[in-house]
Amino acid sequence: MKPLPLLLLTIGLILTAGCSALSGTLEVDSDPPDAAVYLDGEYRGNTPCTVRDLDAGSHMLELRHERYPAWQTEVEMKLGEEAGVIADLAENLVPEVALACEGSGDHLRGEEIVVTGHAVTPWKQVNLSVEAIDGDGSFAPRSYQVEVDDEYNFEYRLPTDSMPGGRYRLSARLGTGETENLTVTVLTEGEANVAVVREIVETYRETHTYSDADFFVCADMALDVWNMIETRGIGAKIAIGDVERTGEELPEADHAWVLAETSPGVWTALETTGGFVVVDDEQYLEGWSFDTPRAFKEYIDLSNRYNAATENYKDTERRYNRKVEEYNNEAEYLEYLVDSYNDRYVGRSLTSVEYRTAQDMKKSIDEMKIDVAELNGELGQLSRELEGVEQDMEALERQMRRLAERIGR
Structure with a gap:
């Protein structure tokens, strides 16, 4: 019985070799x-x-x-x-594609449009095409092969230097046919500037409230908007005039707004009180303008003085007219007394009673002459005051005109 352990070991080896031969191998x-x-x-x-x-x-x-x-x-x-x-x-794999652009959808010509997307595709590319929706017809459709990364994302920086202003359709297309479209707008410099000033004036109107709509309120609003536009690098002027009629003189200007140079030599009117860009209203392109707030503020100071002088003139004119009416009444009554005196007493023999009556009337006439003379002197003084105020107003108007530049006419 002693060889038994060796026999068991041999069987174990045979069983092990047998199991290895029976197992399989899979190459993956x-x-x-x-x-x-x-x-x-x-x-x-x-x-x-x-x-x-x-x-x-x-x-x-x-x-x-x-x-x-x-x-x-x-x-x-x-x-x-x-x-x-x-x-x-x-x-x-279920193919799918999504497309987006950084920004609001409006892009300034000359700047790159950053196009981003997500493309689930077995290929590592997506076809990005660009075609004009409107415009002058000079833009030929373009196509780009864009690499897709391991996260199925892609990005392409689309140049716009040779893209005329207008709307464009961007299309991302997979090799399996799935397509996603996106519309973007390329703006010329002028269109972009109009968009900027429109945003400024609309936002300003939404965030500012004034109780009274008079010249000085709209002047304050115009000053604020002028500063905001200049800060954005767009040239601007403060304009004044009467948008309801034409032919007004400078002192008659009762409204203020802003003109923005959205393209070289092209001015866009901004109604700062109403909060909108003016379209097709030539009245806003007529009147007077100021290049700087300093000149406009100096004009406002002169305008305040001019308005005060105007009120003074009107008040003096009213007093003058009342005095004229009083003078005319007194002079008319004096003339009546003189005529009566001449008719009754001159060239006649008078009784003692008539003589005393004539003397009393003569005294009244002399007193009335003094009153009329005093009234005439007061009229002369008021006339000189009117003349002085008028000269002041003319001087103020000359100073105002030196500050303001005529526009539109």
């Missing part, structure tokens, strides 16, 4: 490679890899890749079989 590869291999739920490495010691029978093979949906198949292994699987990971 994928396109693209580097997919995680799971066999019956157990991680066995990344493709390409070899899975050894597989028992005969059915096994569930799953490949996982960050850029593709999970790929699965059932593998039937035979005793001692050496099998192979090559997986096309794109089989389960």
